[in-house]
Every structure is written in structure tokens, then in C-alpha cells.
Amino acid sequence: MTINKENLWRANFHKALGNPVRLEIVDFLLGGEQCQCDIFPRIGLAQSTVSAYLTQMVRAGVLRVRKDGVRKLYRISDLKVQRLIEQNRNLAREMVDL
Amino acid sequence: MTINKENLWRANFHKALGNPVRLEIVDFLLGGEQCQCDIFPRIGLAQSTVSAYLTQMVRAGVLRVRKDGVRKLYRISDLKVQRLIEQNRNLAREMVDL
DNA sequence: TTTATATATCGCAATTATTCGATGAATTAA
DNA sequence: TTAATTCATCGAATAATTGCGATATATAAA
Numbered sequence: 001m002t003i004n005k006e007n008l009w010r011a012n013f014h015k016a017l018g019n020p021v022r023l024e025i026v027d028f029l030l031g032g033e034q035c036q037c038d039i040f041p042r043i044g045l046a047q048s049t050v051s052a053y054l055t056q057m058v059r060a061g062v063l064r065v066r067k068d069g070v071r072k073l074y075r076i077s078d079l080k081v082q083r084l085i086e087q088n089r090n091l092a093r094e095m096v097d098l
Numbered sequence: 099m100t101i102n103k104e105n106l107w108r109a110n111f112h113k114a115l116g117n118p119v120r121l122e123i124v125d126f127l128l129g130g131e132q133c134q135c136d137i138f139p140r141i142g143l144a145q146s147t148v149s150a151y152l153t154q155m156v157r158a159g160v161l162r163v164r165k166d167g168v169r170k171l172y173r174i175s176d177l178k179v180q181r182l183i184e185q186n187r188n189l190a191r192e193m194v195d196l
Numbered sequence: 197t198t199t200a201t202a203t204a205t206c207g208c209a210a211t212t213a214t215t216c217g218a219t220g221a222a223t224t225a226a
Numbered sequence: 227t228t229a230a231t232t233c234a235t236c237g238a239a240t241a242a243t244t245g246c247g248a249t250a251t252a253t254a255a256a
Contacts, residue, residue, distance in 0.1 A: 091182070146205080
């Protein structure tokens with residue numbers, strides 16, 4: 001069983017997006033950079049939970065952080081990631097019959 | 099917390115790809131349609147495990163099956179899915195060892 | 197019909213994910 | 227300095243995932 005470093009990265013990336021709450025966060029960030037303090041009330045889960053999710057997505061390469069005083073601003077890490085997210089979203093729109 | 103049907107589909111799709119063994123299977127299928135009997139020895143996990151993984155990926159819209167006698171032939175469900183898989187793989191190539 | 201092959205499903209144990217509240221640390225405001 | 231804000235981390239409870247072997251089912255071959 002060839003479990004190389006690349007496939008671990010890929011799996012981890014998909015795992016980070018494999019949760020509806022984290023997708024909600026990601027969708028919010030498609031609208032632009034936001035601080036954790038604005039993200040977690042919007043999401044409606046505990047601050048500790050959202051904090052851990054954001055950290056996970058940063059480690060997975062989905063998001064990027066920068067500090068701004070006490071706050072931490074999160075955004076989609078880059079354009080390729082954004083495109084991948086949007087393609088998946090479009091796929092879902094096609095597949096789900098409303 | 100707005101957990102709509104679309105985001106559940108998206109999460110499920112990513113979840114299906116969020117595992118290095120399942121990515122191994124998917125990579126094998128990028129080379130063309132294969133039956134389960136050829137997939138599971140290549141992967142090196144139990145037949146029951148691979149069977150469940152394949153079913154999961156079909157339900158998630160990643161794969162497609164068709165019957166051929168006793169066998170079941172699996173392939174990547176469509177071109178959009180294939181492109182998404184390849185983009186993620188290219189991303190990993192860039193990100194790993196940098 | 198009996199046997200062999202291909203796949204599905206069940207129950208189980210081990211690991212990982214989800215989510216919380218409590219608390220800690222850092223920074224800014226009063 | 228004290229108080230308030232923002233974020234991280236810990237421990238705990240519950241749920242989900244991972245992977246196996248055993249077994250069931252369906253089809254094909256003998």
C-alpha cells in the first residue's frame with residue numbers, strides 16, 4: 001500500500017473541506033478576508049470549535065492567516081484553491097435536485 | 099447554522115476523497131475503468147474494505163459503476179470530477195517538498 | 197448440481213472527528 | 227494597573243470512520 005506524502009496532503013486537503021460547517025466558513029471567506037471574531041458568531045458554533053477548524057484548514061492549505069493586532073484575519077489561501085472550491089460547489093448545484 | 103442539501107453533497111464528495119487509500123483507488127481509475135477484483139489486490143486491503151470504499155465513492159458522485167457479468171466495473175464518474183481530482187493532485191505536487 | 201469467482205453486508209475493535217465549556221495567554225482600552 | 231476583547235488549548239463526551247474476518251448472495255463454469 002503506497003501511502004506517499006503527496007497523497008497524504010491530498011487526503012488532508014479534502015478532509016478539511018469534508019464537513020458542512022467548514023464549507024460554511026469557506027463560503028463566507030469567498031466573500032473576502034474575515035477575522036475569527038466575525039466568523040464564529042455567523043457560524044453559530046463555539047469559538048473553540050471554530051478556532052480549531054480554522055487552524056485545521058490553514059494546516060491543510062485551504063486557508064491563510066495574517067495577524068492584525070489582536071485579531072487574526074483568514075482568507076482562502078490562493079486562486080487555485082478558490083477555483084477548486086467553486087468547481088465543487090457548481091458540481092453540487094448540478095447534482096442536487098432542488 | 100444553515101446546513102443545506104447542497105453543502106451536505108459537497109462535504110460528502112470531499113469526504114469521499116479525504117482518505118489516502120481511496121485516493122489510491124481513484125488514481126488507479128484515472129487510468130481507465132477497472133473491476134473490483136483488479137482493484138483490491140492492487141490496493142492491498144481486504145476485499146470487504148475496498149467494496150465499502152467503492153460504494154461510498156459511487157454514492158458521493160466520485161465514481162460510477164456498471165455491471166459486466168459477475169463483475170462490477172468502476173470508473174471516474176465524469177470529466178468535471180476528473181479535472182477536480184487532477185487539480186488537487188497538482189496542488190499537492192506544488193505544496194509538498196517546498 | 198456442485199463448485200468457483202466476484203461482490204455485499206454484518207458485527208466488532210480501534211482510532212479519529214465533533215463539539216462543548218473552562219481556562220490560559222496576548223493584546224488593547226479605560 | 228485593571229478590565230475587556232480575541233484567540234488557543236485542554237479534557238471530556240458522543241459520534242463517525244477505519245479496517246478486519248466471517249458470512250451471505252449472485253453469477254458463471256464444471
